[in-house]
Amino acid sequence: MRNPSYINLYALTDEKILSLICEFIRKSRIDQQYSQQELSERAGISRSTLSLIERGTSPTLETLIKILRALDRLETLSELRYEKVVSPLKVAEEDIQERYRVRKKKGTDDPLKSDW
Structure with missing residues (x-):
């Protein structure tokens, strides 16, 4: 089979995949x-x-997992692991908005201040 990194999967039909x-x-x-x-x-x-699967019949997901496990090829599913992608622009915006000091809100009294 060809190296998958050279296959444009989005250009393929579901049947071809x-x-x-x-x-x-x-x-x-x-x-x-x-x-x-x-x-x-x-x-x-x-x-x-x-x-039937080897001839092109669609396997269930459970059957596919069983076959990959039996072949010791479960690592082929590693790309399915979800990892949150953080935009570099979002990181930069958060760095800009980082607070350096906290000010007292207007209209709030100091709870430690005594009326005595």
């Missing part, structure tokens, strides 16, 4: 020298399900 996923599963299985029967047993799915 599904085809790439199925191809990834099939080629990973072959590279690790598993038969369909062996991998399906490791993943806890039927051989016919694996065969």
